Amino acid sequence: MAQKPSIPKGTRDFGAVEMARRNYIFNTIREVYALYGFRQIETPAMENLSTLMGKYGEEGDKLLFKILNSGNFRGEVTAEEYAEKNSAQLAARFCEKGLRYDLTVPFARYVVQHRDELQMPFKRYQIQPVWRADRPQKGRYREFYQCDADVVGSDSLLNEVELMQIVDEVFSRFGIRVCIKINNRKILSGIAEIIGAADKIVDITVAIDKLDKIGLDKVNEELRAVGLSEEAVEKLQPIISLSGTNEQKLDTMRQVLAASETGLKGVDEVAFVLNALKASELRNELELDLTLARGLNYYTGCIFEVKALDVQIGSITGGGRYDNLTGIFGLPGLSGVGISFGADRIYDVLTQLDLYPAETNSGARILFINFGANEAAHCLRLAAAIRKAGISAEVYPDSVKMKKQMSYANAHKVPFVALVGESEMAEGKVALKNMETGEQQSLSIDEVIEHIK
Known part of the structure; x- marks a missing residue:
């Protein structure tokens, strides 16, 4: 019995429908990035584990997909080492590469390598x-797309302002x-400093x-579990x-x-970004959220997260400044800031809210019905002319019953059907049917092109 x-x-x-929708998302984001002068690059799906490990914190490292070395990867491991059953140690011996966890760390590696x-x-x-060895659940996948924009080599907070404008424009x-949420890791460092837990x-x-995920009581339990005193936990409550x-x-x-120089610098940085964005008249809400932490070790300044207001789902965009990241790869002092759109979660939000443009779900704009060999040959020439005008067109490949061909057009949401029989060929006309209204009219090919456009 064959395996299912x-x-x-x-x-x-x-x-096909899903890919059309995904391409709508990618193309929209790509167009906005290009409007702001960003240029596209790509990096390999897998990186050396030495590049990835230690960049996402202990929890992030656990979520890296590791790739077994080729050849006799077990050869140098002794029976004693096997017997210890230390999975982390064995993985380090067996695996030199891993699937990328995000696009930011590979980008930092790229910058250093191509500086x-x-x-x-x-x-x-x-x-x-990108790939994460996470537990699959609603809105969380092991393989998903990210759509990142980053600026490196500039300390200016105008970059943060511009990235927030991009977020606002895309959504x-x-x-x-x-709701675009903003905070600053320097503020969080200042808070840790004043409660005596730097x-x-x-x-x-x-x-x-x-x-947002586990609630205040559970957060407080975690804070106590990592060694915070009851007094320190209490001091955090009004801030949270x-x-x-x-x-x-x-x-x-x-x-x-007031007593933390680092904390005050973070407050000033957030104030600059918020004030600058006032003048740009964002169309979406912008909120300072002191509970926003972005649990990645490399953020050092402003951090961002975007929540959809009309759908219950996690963050759909996030990012921040990561001054120290390239220093890990031997290029200290290079500042960077970036954002990442979660395309898969955006897909789910657009689907739930039914916000895709009608044309996203259609393939060809016009389908030529196939009445036979002579008619099909004629329609191929007409379709070529329509495609030259930038309109997608199909000729049905088989001369089958009209009902089947019309059903094909309906199933693929083709808005226009062209019927070209012997009389239309003789007159140089096309019987063009609007599939939504049912209206049918006799037009020349130039008139068909103008009508569809």
Whole structure:
């Protein structure tokens, strides 16, 4: 009995309609990136594990897909080492490469490796799949696409402002109402400093970042579990639950962080970005959220996250500044800031809200009905003329019953059907049928092109 075919959990096939929708997402994001002067690059699906490990924190490292070495990868491992059953140690011996976890670390590697070829600041965008050995669930996949834009070689906060404008423009084009959340890792460092837990900044940010997912009580449990005193946990409570306008929050944090130079610098950076964006009149809500932590170790300045307002789903865009990342690869002092659109989650939001343009779901704009060999040959010439005008066209390949050909047009949401029989061929006309209204008219090929356009 033949084995039933399947695909790995957390991955998906995409049919023609789904790919048309995905391409709508990719093309929209690509167009906006290009409007702001970003240039496209690509990096390999797999990287050396030495490039990936240690860049995402301990939790992130666990989610890396590792690739077994080719050949006799077991040859140098002793029986004693096998007996210890230390999976992490064995993986390090068996695997030198891994699938990329995100696009930012490979980009940092790219910048260092190609630094002599790049003009700084360098603005790049990248639209490629990434992989995470995560538990599949709604809105979370093991293979998914990211659509990143990054600027390296500039310390200016105008880059943060521009990236927020890009976020606003992309979601406005999609018709998705969002809240753009902003915070700063320096503020979080300042908070850790004033509660006497500066050495726990990573643990604190990882815990706070889970607030939306697990709630305040569980976050507090995690904070205690990593060694925070009860007094320190109590000091965090009013900060975590701070409310009011962005200006009120900034004023409060200036008072709370008065003794922290690092914290005050973070407040100033956020204030600059918020004030600059006021003049650009964003169409979406912009909120200072002090619980936003972005649980990745490499962020050092402003951090961003985008939430859809009309759908219950996780973050659909995120990013921030990561001054220290390229230093890990031997190029210290190069600042970077970037954002990443989660294309798969955006797909789910657009689907739930039914926001795809009608033309996204259609293939050809016009289908020529096949009445026989002579008519089909004539229609091939007409279709060629229509394609030269930039309109997608199909000629049905088989001379079968009209009902079957019309059903094909309906199934593929083709808006126009062309009927060209002997009389139309003799008159140099096309009987053009609008599949939505049912209206049919006799037109020349030039008139058909003008009508469809």
